[in-house]
Amino acid sequence: MIRVSAFLFILSAALTVGLTIHFSDIRNDARYVGVEVCGACHATTSSGLIFQDWEDGAHHRAYQALQSDTAEQYMREHQLSTENCLQCHTTLGRSPQNTFEEGLNVAGVGCERCHGPGSEYVQSRVMNDPELMQASGGSPGNLSDCYACHAENPNKEDWACPFQDDTFNAQIGWQEIGHSRAPVEQTEGSTSGDSLVIPSGN
């Protein structure tokens, strides 16, 4: 309880002075649970096939990209290791300390990198209540967070990623990777398990 009230105090203080709260500022006991847990509820046609959108998208491949021939050659030539890359190519943003964390990183940039570590908000009860979700370390997702890893104007001198060439705009990027909980029509051969029906939050 002390932690919760301390958190609420910090939250209200920060809101008073008009600061933006990022989930990384939230001091609670939230731990990562992994994308499969999110997929248990966010993989149905009635909830927008969000897990499948992510699984088929670039962020799921972000860790594998570090093992491509071009990436490995670049690292050899510049005497770098994947340590220099994990910040943006994984959920944890750092080296793993155990096998669970290893799995998190291998899955690339997972749900929890953008929505916060899930242990305290993964119950439907919590996620149905946006305020409670945020108080539990969850974020509804914010396009301004994309720029933590994507440079708006990549400049090779000012090294961000040796392989990011194009300018980046979060709105345009979102059109490519975007997901929505709006129901998706069932298609032939769809693998979604619709026995897990998620009640509408609205």
Ligand code: HEC
């Ligand atoms: C037990 C089922 C369940 C699990 C597991 C689950 N969710 Fe949810 N989630 C829901 C429900 C129910 C809602 C609210 C209704 C809706 O969006 O369809 C929701 C809503 C959300 C929202 C929207 C919140 C908002 O305010 O707009 C996000 C983001 C989200 N979940 C992310 C996640 C992430 C990330 C994970 C894994 C860490 C996860 N969920 C795991 C059931 C679940």
Ligand code: HEC
């Ligand atoms: C500051 C964040 C950041 C760091 C640090 C970073 N990357 Fe990236 N990387 C990105 C982003 C963002 C993209 C996607 C760029 C795009 O396509 O617009 C990317 C793309 C790539 C790609 C291309 C992936 C593909 O499928 O085409 C490779 C390969 C890559 N990075 C390797 C590396 C290596 C190797 C390192 C470390 C030496 C590294 N990155 C460090 C952010 C980063």
Ligand code: HEC
């Ligand atoms: C790269 C960051 C990123 C990743 C990875 C990501 N999301 Fe999101 N997500 C967002 C953003 C940003 C939004 C809100 C976009 C907006 O405001 O329109 C969002 C919105 C959502 C919503 C609400 C959609 C709606 O219709 O309101 C749910 C539910 C959700 N995400 C679940 C997930 C799940 C589950 C995963 C993993 C399978 C995931 N997200 C992975 C950034 C991400």
Ligand code: HEC
């Ligand atoms: C943790 C760092 C990180 C964050 C945060 C992040 N991305 Fe990415 N993103 C990457 C990396 C790394 C890649 C390259 C993956 C690959 O292709 O192998 C990538 C690839 C992409 C791509 C495909 C390549 C391209 O540029 O066409 C899109 C689109 C994209 N991200 C959009 C977004 C959007 C939109 C957000 C914010 C909602 C976001 N990203 C947040 C790291 C990140």
